[in-house]
Amino acid sequence: DAEITQSPRHKITETGRQVTLACHQTWNHNNMFWYRQDLGHGLRLIHYSYGVQDTNKGEVSDGYSVSRSNTEDLPLTLESAASSQTSVYFCASSDGQAKFFGPGTRLTVL
């Protein structure tokens, strides 16, 4: 069965370190997204991609970057982790209106 996976599921890091969160989907979807979820804010869009080599900034993109070298993967990089980036991160993929979310990564920045 097709799926969308994220790794790691939990991570603790220190302020200033570079962190990369992986997202891999086997739906063969062109569209992929990264959201963060914080109490009181719901889910907010960080970056998104509509295909290979395409990346776009979302609502809360400062301090984050993505790259899309193939259809299956959209890694999210925190260039220099900050405590404000402690959150749960969700990757999603879609093709038209069908949208599927990964299980989430809980990131703690100390």
Add this chain to the structure above:
Amino acid sequence: AQKITQTQPGMFVQEKEAVTLDCTYDTSDPSYGLFWYKQPSSGEMIFLIYQGSYDQQNATEGRYSLNFQKARKSANLVISASQLGDSAMYFCAMNWAGSYQLTFGKGTKLSVIP
């Protein structure tokens, strides 16, 4: 800019009763999609139901139905015959023509009482 509002931070419903979760949206785009997701305590986001702005009929999926009132810009989720497993956070979201990314509301926490 698109905006989603869920005015009920938390709700309680008796098991086997129906419950309505409110969602209003603001957009000037005539073409858009409305979604509802369930997030149980385990954390995953589960797609429940979708309504397109041009759909004539209200969407239904099993015990879930979407009460779509376009003129009032509301897209309320109705859950019939609530079950204990329905206890979760529920998020309303939308996208608009030409885009696939979602804008989410802040969610409603539903608690089903035995």
